[in-house]
Every structure is written in C-alpha cells, then in structure tokens.
Amino acid sequence: MSFEQLGISKQLCEALPSQGITKPFPIQENAIPLILKGKSVLGIAPTGSGKTASFILPILEKRQHLSYKNSRNIPVLILVPTRELAIQIEAFVKSCTSFLKRPVKGMAVYGGASINPQMKNMMGTELLIATPGRLLDLMEQNALSLSQLETLIIDEADKMFQLGFEEELQSVLKEIPSASQYILFSATLNDKVEKIKSTLHATFETVEVKNETETVAAIDQLAYYVTPERKGPFLRYLLKTEITTQVLIFVSSTRTADNLVVKLVKNGIKASALHSKKTQGARNQTLQDFKDGTIQVLISTDLLSRGIHIDLLPVVINYELPRSPFDYVHRIGRTGRANEKGKAITILTVEDIHHFKVIQKKMKYFIEPIPTDGIDLNKF
Known part of the structure; x- marks a missing residue:
C-alpha cells in the first residue's frame, strides 16, 4: 500500500523521500485513514x-485544503514531553510545507529558550508543537488562543507522566475547550494514558501495532560482564577495536556523562554529552553534530531514550542500566529503527546482575553475559 492509497496527496508524498520514508509502516497504514476521517x-x-x-x-493533508485567517488562534496543538521531540516534529513539518498547495505554518515552543521570540512568531501558526510548561507560560501571557482549537495531539503520552508532567498536562487540558478531534500516541498503554482519555471525554479508535518485546527481539543484543575497575577501559576497548561506527551511550546521571566525555576525549575518541544541564543551544548543536557525523560518540542520560530519530544509528551502549525495564527498551530502540539492523550492548558489573535479570524477565528476552577476563585492557 502507498501513501496515496491511504489518502495523502501526491504533492505531499513528494516530501517523504528526503526524510527516508519510502512506504507506509503499519502504524501509518492504520492511523492515517482514521485521522483523515476526523476520528x-x-x-x-x-x-x-x-x-x-x-x-x-x-x-x-487536511490543513492545506482549509482556509486560515492569519491570527493567534491555534487550530492544531501538539503536546510533547521534551524540547528535542518538539524540535524534531517541527523539522518534519517544515520539510513538508513547501510541497503543500497552501503554506501551513508550524512552530515549536519549549522552555530553555527565550519566550519573547516565540510570542512574536505566534501569529499565523496553525500547528503549534509545545511542551506543557512553556504552553502554560504563553497562555498566561495571552500570546495565543485555543478557543478555536480543532485538533489536540498528545505525543509520547506515557512519557509525560514518567517525566513528572502530570500536573502541568492536567492544567493544560483544563484550559482547552472541546476539540473536534483528539489524537494520542504512546509506546505503552497504562492507567495514566487511560486517565487522559477519560479527561477528554471522546470516543477513541485504538490502533496498536507490534509490541515492544517483538521490537527488542529484532535488535542484536549483547551483554558483557566486567569488574568495576575494568568498566571504563573495556568501553574504550570497544570504541577503539570493535565499533568503528557512531554510537549512542546511555548513562544514569549528568555527572557520569560529563566524566565519561573527559576520559574518552583524553584517549583520542571524539565524544560529547547531552543532558538536561546543557543549555538548549548546546543541546541542539551537539545533537546536530552527532547527526552530521562530526561526533563519533554521544553520551546521554535518558533525555534521548524516546522520541528522537537518528538516521541509521547502528549501535547503542548501556554503560549504566536504567531503573525501569521500559526505559531499557526505549534506549535500545534508538537503534534498529524502521526495519534497519541495529546492535545494543550492555556493560554489566556484579551489582547490575540482579537488576538486569529483572529487565530481561520483563522483556521476556534473555541474554547471557559474556565474560571479559581474557581481554587485555592495559592499553586502554
């Protein structure tokens, strides 16, 4: 099935190859026709x-055929949990707009950046992509109106709660008048997502595709056991002898991320850290440098565990385990995306073994850690 068969116009389809999209994936085949019908x-x-x-x-597709009076009345609101996801969606929107019959302005607003330019650019925005906190700030400043809202989209709905945005999200929902269409997307279905559904008082069509454990099984996973003092040298060994491509490394804290960068750079490995204590400008530049190939190794906290698409990322390394098994799945899901091959490596010490067993049990996918005693790490 093609996108045109799903109801997407030929001119909009022409925007997709530049984004690496050649044919619809299952979620697109199921969701697009329903959304076009206003469900x-x-x-x-x-x-x-x-x-x-x-x-x-x-x-x-729908907006390009509708007239829109240049104003601060937002017809489409997309709520997201992170600034990076907001920026990514905005970039996708902009990549498509030049192919439309009528220009449709999309804009991302988020904290960590000056609010004044966002307020000034609000005029004429039809698709507003926002984090909950910044949206509330803009609403308090009367920078926009949601009185004529037609469509509300909440992306990564479950992540909103994991990141502690429940109160802000509920505050936003209280201020939103009844829209004609609600769209929720989530990697998991839980009580919190059900709570959003009940708050919106709408009848939803549910579309569900391929579960997480199937996705995990499609990724080549390896786990290595090391002693604590050999953990850093073993990582450098991997990066210098086994992995010649770009790699995304996950750690549990900003301090570990920064310390790891210092050690890798000292050993001649181009690396940079991405976490919440970086300024938004620095985060944007670091992520772009990684996407461009300027940086070989990107070290991140769970800030990037969801919602960020990096084309053809071949390897992900868990230098430290996340607390949640779901976060483990989302971390390794940065590789092996959209039917591409990917590899996920986890480095374990004795204190990680029990927690890793819990993660594997939740995934229903088991990996036998490989001992590393026989590897000479003196040079690393």
Whole structure:
C-alpha cells in the first residue's frame, strides 16, 4: 500500500523521500485513514515505528485544503514531553510545507529558550508543537488562543507522566475547550494514558501495532560482564577495536556523562554529552553534530531514550542500566529503527546482575553475559 492509497496527496508524498520514508509502516497504514476521517485515535506503537508521520501527514493533508485567517488562534496543538521531540516534529513539518498547495505554518515552543521570540512568531501558526510548561507560560501571557482549537495531539503520552508532567498536562487540558478531534500516541498503554482519555471525554479508535518485546527481539543484543575497575577501559576497548561506527551511550546521571566525555576525549575518541544541564543551544548543536557525523560518540542520560530519530544509528551502549525495564527498551530502540539492523550492548558489573535479570524477565528476552577476563585492557 502507498501513501496515496491511504489518502495523502501526491504533492505531499513528494516530501517523504528526503526524510527516508519510502512506504507506509503499519502504524501509518492504520492511523492515517482514521485521522483523515476526523476520528479520535489512540495509537500504541513502539519507538521507531513512524508515529510522527502517522499524525503529521494527515493533519497537513487536511490543513492545506482549509482556509486560515492569519491570527493567534491555534487550530492544531501538539503536546510533547521534551524540547528535542518538539524540535524534531517541527523539522518534519517544515520539510513538508513547501510541497503543500497552501503554506501551513508550524512552530515549536519549549522552555530553555527565550519566550519573547516565540510570542512574536505566534501569529499565523496553525500547528503549534509545545511542551506543557512553556504552553502554560504563553497562555498566561495571552500570546495565543485555543478557543478555536480543532485538533489536540498528545505525543509520547506515557512519557509525560514518567517525566513528572502530570500536573502541568492536567492544567493544560483544563484550559482547552472541546476539540473536534483528539489524537494520542504512546509506546505503552497504562492507567495514566487511560486517565487522559477519560479527561477528554471522546470516543477513541485504538490502533496498536507490534509490541515492544517483538521490537527488542529484532535488535542484536549483547551483554558483557566486567569488574568495576575494568568498566571504563573495556568501553574504550570497544570504541577503539570493535565499533568503528557512531554510537549512542546511555548513562544514569549528568555527572557520569560529563566524566565519561573527559576520559574518552583524553584517549583520542571524539565524544560529547547531552543532558538536561546543557543549555538548549548546546543541546541542539551537539545533537546536530552527532547527526552530521562530526561526533563519533554521544553520551546521554535518558533525555534521548524516546522520541528522537537518528538516521541509521547502528549501535547503542548501556554503560549504566536504567531503573525501569521500559526505559531499557526505549534506549535500545534508538537503534534498529524502521526495519534497519541495529546492535545494543550492555556493560554489566556484579551489582547490575540482579537488576538486569529483572529487565530481561520483563522483556521476556534473555541474554547471557559474556565474560571479559581474557581481554587485555592495559592499553586502554
């Protein structure tokens, strides 16, 4: 099936090859026709399954055929949990707009950046992509109006709660008048997501594709056992002898991320850290440098465990385990996206073994850690 068969116009389809999109994925095949019909949709799909295009394409398809009076009345609101995801969606929207019959302005607003330019650029925005906190700030400043809202989209709905945005999200929902269409996308379905559904008082069509454990099974996973003092040298050994491509390394704290960068750079490995204590400008530049290939190794906290698409990322390393098994799945889901091959490596010490067993039990996927005693790490 093609995107045109799903109801996406030929000119909008022409925007997709530049984004590496050649044919619809299952979530897109199921969600796009429903959204085009104006249905409220709950989409449950793992990371890397094409959720963004699932809602952006039909929304742009509909908007290009509608008239819009240049104003601060927002017809389409997209709520997201992180600044990076907001920026990514905005970039996808902009990549499509030049192919539309009528220009449709999309803009991302988020904290960590000056609010004044966002307020000034609000005029004429049809698709507003926002984090909950910054949206509330803009609403308090009367920078926009949601009185004529037609479509509300909440992306990564479950992550909103994991990141502690429940109160802000509920505050936003209280201020939103009844929209004609609601769209929720989430990697998991839980009580919190059900709570959002009940708050919105809408009848949802549920679309669910390929569960997380199937996605995990499609990624080549390896685990290595090391003693604590050999952990750093073993990572450098991997990066210098086994991994010649770009790699995303996950750690549990900003301090570990920064310390790891210092040690890797000292050993001649181009690396940079990405975490919440970096300024937004620095975060944007670091992520872009990694995407451009300027940086070989990107070290991140769970800030990037969801919602960020990095084309053809071949390897992910868990230098430290996350607390939640779900976060483990989302971390390794940065590789092996959209049917591409990927590898996920986890480095374990004795204190990690029990927790790793818990993660594997939740995944229903078991990996036998490989001992590293016989590897000479003196040079690393």
